Amino acid sequence: MSTERLVVIGGDAAGLSAAAQARRLRGASELEIVVLEQGPEISYSACGIPYWIGGLVEDRDQLLARTPADFAAQDVVVRTGTRAEGIDLAARQVVVGGERLGYDSLVVATGGKPFRPPIAGLDADGVHGVHRLADGADIRAAIAAGAKRAVVLGGGYIGLEMAEVLQTRGLEVTVVLADPLPMAQLDDDMGEKVCAAMCAMGIDVQSNQPVREIEVGVDGAVRAVRTDEGSYDTDLVVLGLGMGPETTLAREAGLALGTTGAVDVAHTQRSRSHPEVFAAGDCAQTFHRITGEAIHVALGTHANKQGRVAGSVIGGRPARFSGVLGTAMTKVGDVEVARTGLCTTQAEEGGYDYRTELIESSTRAGYYPRAAPIHVKLITERGSGLLLGAQIVGGPGSAKRIDVFATAIWAGMHAEELAGADLSYAPPFSPTYDPVVVAARVASRVETG
Structure with a gap:
């Protein structure tokens, strides 16, 4: 019997869950597994980054769940620092540098990307996302270098968490919202309670103010955030505007995308346009369990479950993803x-x-x-x-x-x-x-x- 090959693009929750489950169900002599991860780390908790920034988590490595060596012990090859440059669906190959890596099954687990609206100055020094461990390191370095004021753009889960931890680190914090209230996932009467709690903590909440420009000094570093209502001086800007699906590879390859812009998959996480390809995690479209409507929700809980479903199907065991309710929680201060x-x-x-x-x-x-x-x-x-x-x-x-x-x-x-x-x-x-x-x-x- 010839050995099949599973290639996984993305070495975090969804991709590694798929690899681990496929390996549990099929031995190394039956299925070779190769995971490609463009970054230096795998299997880390992005949700824990704000708490590392805030000092509640002392060591960055506490956010690392597993290492490439852990997977190697399970006969799963993880190649960090390796960017997949393209997918040839007809040839069933992934383009990696000068190499073409063939596959029998492919899992696209490219994750999500922070929303970055077309605002002048958004690429200036001092503007940070909260997506990668490197983002957390950059924000910690800015605080250590003496940053005193911070502007957080957005009032969702990340926005609230970052506002709290930055204030805990001694910074003056302003949260700038395009919406009337923080936590747009809530009804207004509940969002008002969150807003009141933030203001009571001393966080300055500026609502109904879409950002027009990130003002940059002569040194190229951010110095203020400008809206139609005013300008807010700052030493650093944190993006908390939400996440969208990272589908550049999938789109350029010709995989069908759904109405949300994420990869269109069946309940088995199998691509609707190319059955040998699976997608899971923040790059994949899912559905609401109540309405059945297609939605995109970027949460690690869903990513792990979807990856496990994909790995099960690849491993020969029937499995289906059951949808989402969008269950989530966060805190700001004691609220x-x-x-x-x-x-x-x-x-x-x-x-x-x-x-x-x-x-x-x-x-x-x-x-x-x-x-x-x-x-x-x-x-x-x-x-x-x-x-x-x-x-x-x-x-x-x-x-x-x-x-x-x-x-x-x-x-x-x-x-x-x-x-x-x-x-x-x-x-x-x-x-x-x-x-x-x-x-x-x-x-x-x-x-x-």
Whole structure:
């Protein structure tokens, strides 16, 4: 039996999950696996970069999950510092320098890329993304060199996290938003609570102000961010504008892209246009579990699962990706933020007749030390009480409650069913009726009268 070859482009969550799963299912004598990674490191936690910048993670290497040597021990060849320059779909080859590397199966796991709007000065010294370990090193170096002021562009997950850690490092922080509120993934009433928390921390939030220019000094370094409303002096600029799919290789090769601009794949992560090619992670299009609509969500949890699905199929085991709810959480200061499922805008766009309930409760028994307020918003289908989405803003201990809602929505539960769920109770962790149950009970009472 001749040995087949799997080539993986991209050495992070999706690509390495695919390689590891394919190796578990097929021996080295049956399947040769080669992973191409253009950067110097593999398998690192990009989500941990803000906390390394903030000093909560002391050593950069703590963010590294596995090394090329770890994979070599599993008969997986990882070639770092190796950029795939092109894909010849007809010949089933990847162009790498002067080499053409043939494949029987190909996994495209090129990840995502930070949004970089066409703004003058965005390439100046002192403007940083938060995508690679090198980005974190550059920001840490700027702080060590004496940076005193920072402007964060964008108020999503990365924007909030970077605003907090930069303030923790002693910088004056301004967050500039094109939107009216931070956390556009939330409804406005919940986004307002996040904004109020940021302002209470001393973070300067400037909303409804698209950036017009990054002003640069004679030395070529950033000195201010200009909007139509004013100019904000700064020593460094951090981009927190979100992520899009990195599909340059896929597009130039002729792989079909979906409506989101990411690689169009079936539920098996197999390319719809070229069945010997798979795509997974931030470069691949996925679908919302509730609406079935095509979406693009850049999260490491999805990337790992999609890579595992691709590796399973390549390894000969049937597998399908089950969609996403967009479940995510973050924090700014002591305020935790989480969401899952549909927000009201998505529910309306999905054609749902929906209703919302917003409750305020406590993270612990009210008499227990350090009990904090928690606000829970629940979105349900009017009449049936079908759970569609949930949002949480509250003190320490709030955010992980979103997983109960995510599980209930995943299972197709209704508010009345969740209201009767047997959730745990002890004063250090929850009031007698957990806020999850309270929100579900209020929603079910409205539906049943």
